[in-house]
Amino acid sequence: MARYADLTTAELEEELAQVRERYSEMQARGLALNMARGKPSAAQLELSLPMLDVLDSSANLSAEDGTDCRNYGVLDGIPEAKRLMATLLDDAPDNVIVLGNASLTAMYDAMARYMMFGALGSEPWGKLDAVKWLCPVPGYDRHFTICEALGIQMIPVPMDENGPVMDEVERLAAEDAAIKGIWCVPKYSNPSGVTYSDETVHRLAAMDCAAPDFRIFWDNAYAAHHFSDDPAEQDTVLDIAAACAEAGNPDRYLKFGSTSKITFPGAGVAAVAASPANVAEVKRHMNAQAIGHDKLNQLRHARFLKEGAGLAEHMAAHGALMKPKFDLVVEKLESELGEAAIATWTSPRGGYFVSFEGPEGTASRIVGLAREAGVTMTGAGATWPYGDDPADSNIRIAPSLPPLDELDAAMDVFCCCVKLAALEKLLED
Amino acid sequence: MARYADLTTAELEEELAQVRERYSEMQARGLALNMARGKPSAAQLELSLPMLDVLDSSANLSAEDGTDCRNYGVLDGIPEAKRLMATLLDDAPDNVIVLGNASLTAMYDAMARYMMFGALGSEPWGKLDAVKWLCPVPGYDRHFTICEALGIQMIPVPMDENGPVMDEVERLAAEDAAIKGIWCVPKYSNPSGVTYSDETVHRLAAMDCAAPDFRIFWDNAYAAHHFSDDPAEQDTVLDIAAACAEAGNPDRYLKFGSTSKITFPGAGVAAVAASPANVAEVKRHMNAQAIGHDKLNQLRHARFLKEGAGLAEHMAAHGALMKPKFDLVVEKLESELGEAAIATWTSPRGGYFVSFEGPEGTASRIVGLAREAGVTMTGAGATWPYGDDPADSNIRIAPSLPPLDELDAAMDVFCCCVKLAALEKLLED
Numbered sequence: 091m092a093r094y095a096d097l098t099t100a101e102l103e104e105e106l107a108q109v110r111e112r113y114s115e116m117q118a119r120g121l122a123l124n125m126a127r128g129k130p131s132a133a134q135l136e137l138s139l140p141m142l143d144v145l146d147s148s149a150n151l152s153a154e155d156g157t158d159c160r161n162y163g164v165l166d167g168i169p170e171a172k173r174l175m176a177t178l179l180d181d182a183p184d185n186v187i188v189l190g191n192a193s194l195t196a197m198y199d200a201m202a203r204y205m206m207f208g209a210l211g212s213e214p215w216g217k218l219d220a221v222k223w224l225c226p227v228p229g230y231d232r233h234f235t236i237c238e239a240l241g242i243q244m245i246p247v248p249m250d251e252n253g254p255v256m257d258e259v260e261r262l263a264a265e266d267a268a269i270k271g272i273w274c275v276p277k278y279s280n281p282s283g284v285t286y287s288d289e290t291v292h293r294l295a296a297m298d299c300a301a302p303d304f305r306i307f308w309d310n311a312y313a314a315h316h317f318s319d320d321p322a323e324q325d326t327v328l329d330i331a332a333a334c335a336e337a338g339n340p341d342r343y344l345k346f347g348s349t350s351k352i353t354f355p356g357a358g359v360a361a362v363a364a365s366p367a368n369v370a371e372v373k374r375h376m377n378a379q380a381i382g383h384d385k386l387n388q389l390r391h392a393r394f395l396k397e398g399a400g401l402a403e404h405m406a407a408h409g410a411l412m413k414p415k416f417d418l419v420v421e422k423l424e425s426e427l428g429e430a431a432i433a434t435w436t437s438p439r440g441g442y443f444v445s446f447e448g449p450e451g452t453a454s455r456i457v458g459l460a461r462e463a464g465v466t467m468t469g470a471g472a473t474w475p476y477g478d479d480p481a482d483s484n485i486r487i488a489p490s491l492p493p494l495d496e497l498d499a500a501m502d503v504f505c506c507c508v509k510l511a512a513l514e515k516l517l518e519d
Numbered sequence: 520m521a522r523y524a525d526l527t528t529a530e531l532e533e534e535l536a537q538v539r540e541r542y543s544e545m546q547a548r549g550l551a552l553n554m555a556r557g558k559p560s561a562a563q564l565e566l567s568l569p570m571l572d573v574l575d576s577s578a579n580l581s582a583e584d585g586t587d588c589r590n591y592g593v594l595d596g597i598p599e600a601k602r603l604m605a606t607l608l609d610d611a612p613d614n615v616i617v618l619g620n621a622s623l624t625a626m627y628d629a630m631a632r633y634m635m636f637g638a639l640g641s642e643p644w645g646k647l648d649a650v651k652w653l654c655p656v657p658g659y660d661r662h663f664t665i666c667e668a669l670g671i672q673m674i675p676v677p678m679d680e681n682g683p684v685m686d687e688v689e690r691l692a693a694e695d696a697a698i699k700g701i702w703c704v705p706k707y708s709n710p711s712g713v714t715y716s717d718e719t720v721h722r723l724a725a726m727d728c729a730a731p732d733f734r735i736f737w738d739n740a741y742a743a744h745h746f747s748d749d750p751a752e753q754d755t756v757l758d759i760a761a762a763c764a765e766a767g768n769p770d771r772y773l774k775f776g777s778t779s780k781i782t783f784p785g786a787g788v789a790a791v792a793a794s795p796a797n798v799a800e801v802k803r804h805m806n807a808q809a810i811g812h813d814k815l816n817q818l819r820h821a822r823f824l825k826e827g828a829g830l831a832e833h834m835a836a837h838g839a840l841m842k843p844k845f846d847l848v849v850e851k852l853e854s855e856l857g858e859a860a861i862a863t864w865t866s867p868r869g870g871y872f873v874s875f876e877g878p879e880g881t882a883s884r885i886v887g888l889a890r891e892a893g894v895t896m897t898g899a900g901a902t903w904p905y906g907d908d909p910a911d912s913n914i915r916i917a918p919s920l921p922p923l924d925e926l927d928a929a930m931d932v933f934c935c936c937v938k939l940a941a942l943e944k945l946l947e948d
Contacts, residue, residue: 127591135589139576142815146575147568160564162556162784190619191813198808202631206645206669216635216645232810239807240635355591357815378668379627381661384620384813386571386786 093431094516106513113463113510116503121464123500128442129491130351137407138353141394145386159385166373170397171388175361177398178313179347180329186363187372190383193348193360197307198236200344203375205240209303210341210367215270224262224272226254228445228473228484230280233273244475253286256293267300271307276327278312281473281486282445283438285325295333295342306330306343312441313347317413319406325439340365349391359391415489415497419444426505432512444487452511453482459507465500522860523945535942542939545932550893552929557871558920559780566836567782570823574815588814595802599826600817604790606827607742608774609758615792616801619812622777622789626736627665629773632804634669638732639770639796644699653691653701655683657874657902657913659709662702673904682715685722696729700736705756707741710902710915711874712867714754724762724771735759735772741870742776746842748835754868769794778820788820844918844926848873855934861941873916881940882911888936894929
């Protein structure tokens, strides 16, 4: 086999016939495999089972400040949970508000509040003619869903190996006051796995924005989610809080994070970290919405993860389960697709995804072929605002959930589908 | 002692001197007692301690439909939690969405969604010139805070022994299309303890509303919170869902409830129950805000409360702890204030509060005097929109938190303060 681009039509047709036969064999296996969402595997969930024994009926259920975690109160979180989430969000406990079970809810609520009330005294965004938001692509579909639900126009901006392409971000933010912010997944980005360079962080913090209430939604979802426990093989990202303060824009960012992919997704603890002014604003609005969040779950998490001191060791165990899966995905892509030279993909050092770029105009076809062969992928287009990938080329691969043997089978199907779609495309052109 | 109204000025002055002396003695005791909020007592919280042992690391953590409660998913709740909350909300499990830890958040979010998106296709309320809301008084301060935070104008309507005065509610709802709804605590209302009569429920369901998208926010916070386990001594309330359907207004209501005062406040499970159209609308909007709520806590609650079958027995134990406190409050008010005939109060059969009416213009003074003697009451005015009780007469008494001996001491202080303020007022007029 050689580069598909170098093959004659006859050779392409011969290759297509072989690939079709292989695809038919795979279809006949009646597989039911899933690489659609960034869900931890059963083995990962088992790492946190001991957390369920931390608070039993004989446990001390008071926080260190004496708060009875069984009763009402404490809008912003018990002190030990603030320390845990401050460790995760690389901030001071005083800047942290501990929330309910999902950073997604924290981000939706933060955006909805800006729409209803404005930001630190600005006009409510919902009263403006238009609100626009910068969306680095490929990106996270649930971020885009929040914007779409709230009527915020999304503007895709490309990503490179340093994060969003800053020339483009700076140009757009400077020229259009309707652009109110940007989504950022600064470490092991969803789905590209890219970690923002120091320069990117500095430029985001310091750039001129036409909107004085421009906000960076800093979704540090994979802050501690390295595949290796060797610091030399882990990405680090500059602290956006320090960068914004230094640049004279101390209120420009909101940091979000959760323990969803650390303990139990859906039964974890989320938090926001922000400047003192932003923390005060969030608390003021939240005071009408909540008396307090689940302090027993905060206490359970704080004790299990030793208020942050146990985080690295716990995440190393996650990484040990994740690494072989990502190795397998990348090896399989290389061995199956490398020579044909029809696609590119990322090889992240952490996070939950591999970002795959197939030939233009094939992503929907690949995902459809995979589905018909029993392998569910994230929908084509999901990584773009409005589900609209103009090149129809990007696919997010989520290897975390299936066990290795299933992942191996699923990747065989996927690679076969990529070849099939690529060959169809080449012959059609 | 006799009715204060029958006393001469000299007699009033003599009485005042005695009450002042008694007040000084109480002040000197250096008390620190609290009857401010409807918080369960430590003894009540202990009733739910065994719930913490329901899910340990060896437990089956799958819902009955096979859902792994440790992982992402299930926007509207696991089946067994739906059954539990359906029992509490007197509805069918299919009409229930199980949420996070607080019905307050559910109510705020529901109201915010109507402001941002409208109701079942109506104009977003936030785009209207004015949105108004009917607020039966005395009522729940946190309801009023939601309206105030979202810029909704509150219109107080009086309560009587059957619920909100329906002639007034019907008149207002029919004449003003800006009136979009009403707060209702239908059983053991906060703070009056009143349970709505069948006629009130029917009239709310059937009344003509100028706003076609009028909504009843049915906060059934005390649905199972009886003081007695004898059904003859328990209030019942007609189902608003059935009443609305029968009246041809099937989408007029949203029911809210939680286990906050059943298990652990802040670490409980909340739910909304509504018509199929309203359930679909809530889920559609919520889909942008959440992947799912805490299913482990749902499972914990469903198993502990036997999916609702264990509710009555569990609440009987709560009632046995609450009844002596409410008996004490009412007996103390009767023995200390009965003869003077300067106040009225309610004697509920469930819920969390006694509503107290002192002489006009004295509530702030009473609460201030109590505070200076070391007894914290709910702030005067809290039971009215904008904290503004025009008669300055209503005080909410919350007897649940303090142990009986502390409650006894606190009520002595309170009654003394009432007499002192009443005498000052009589002598001043």
